[in-house]
Amino acid sequence: MVSTIGNPLSWGAKNIGKAGREVAHAAQHAVEGEVRELPEVHAITYGDIRAALKAGVDDFLHFRSDVIMACLLYPVIGLCLMGFAFNKGVLPLLFPVLSGFALVGPVAALGLYELSRRRERGESAVWADTLNVLRAPGFGGILLLALGLGCWYFLWIVSAWFVHEFTMGGAAYPDTTSFLSAVLGTSGGWMMMVIGIPLGFLFALVALAFSILSFPILVHRDVGLARAVAASIRLMQLSPGPVLAWGAVVVAGLVIGSVPLLLGLAVTLPILGHATWHLYRRAVG
Template structure:
């Protein structure tokens, strides 16, 4: 059942679904992914100042984490920290979803509206999803440490050049690459299934945590090929953004965040 509600102090009404019935899922193709990216880029062009202000926190956290890793002689954790950003990315992008939602509805898109997320009818669902992603991130880091110790032992210690040499030139390093990437892939797929559309859905409608997660999982199952390609696009974009001292994330992340909102519109009826 759908009804028209005026929420969050918006100047005009919006249509929001309040029923707990499972949302319907569409099948999409590469054209929908391209369209979502194009619209995400359009959003970024129209709201660049707001988005850069919002996402400067993201590369700053990355720089601090990498510096802390070097200072504490845990250089092997730098890559897991960088790659782990993809696991918490959906949570960091909630404010971007809100700006895209407001622009789509013809509402004011000043950067302060990112905090309207706190007024969402499904804020408890959003918080629950955030906790799940935080647990996945911590589990990934713990797994990375365990794999490094198992594969390389004492060879995982040392500065960055030494560690990279050991990864490339030793059998333990080769094992680390293979097993680490396989385990990382599992975490990435689980995160994609749980969080790809659950955050936008929770922002858009009044839904419970189980409904948000199940809808995102069903969307992945219904669109395995396109969603796998989308996952590669997201990971590839985050890696490219992280290469220039993380500052590229201030551009890459908002584009991907906005694009995810538009892909949600393509996938969820």
């Protein structure tokens, strides 16, 4: 039988339809996963947080040179964002941009979970093994959650800008000193803080509830994004105090890491990343 080339339009439509079905199947698998059981989640205590931090420091000291080299990228990104804010006249966004690290921090720590996992199993590991997260069982769910947190971060920036416009009337600032003077010395500046700080807390709380366990779970097992997020929310329900305390620890680590010139993030981020893995291992059976 003679094979012929079909109409280009029908051929294109057929292949686009096939690609669409494959994408839909991949997205469905990313959400539902291979393992159809919700991970068993246990309540955590403040002692678990201390133990996780201690284990995180221990992992950091073990992988010190490897993780510092891998995490030097984050201070560089932060400095670039700061440079953008200073040079483009968007000083009001400087704090929201930097504080937003808390929203996307779990994405930055993905490779560190893999290092802690390998060390826990008694396997050797170097910084290049952070890339093994690309072969994680739940990588599809990881991508979707990372995209979601990225959108959440963008929404926070937009919200912060609207709060500034509403309270400060679109004021322009020639330098950092004039901006700080306007924030601390005017009624509009105080109103901006009264609205903006609780709003930022709400954004951070939602991100924490969705991601405290999700990424480590998806690195470890293919339960799907929906079950991973459900496990994170379940932990928030079981241990609201310790989970909020963990969020405060993360914020404190990011603040400390911001001095000087964000270079400390090359130390605090790895410690928090490794500690997150150990907190996950204490929370999920």
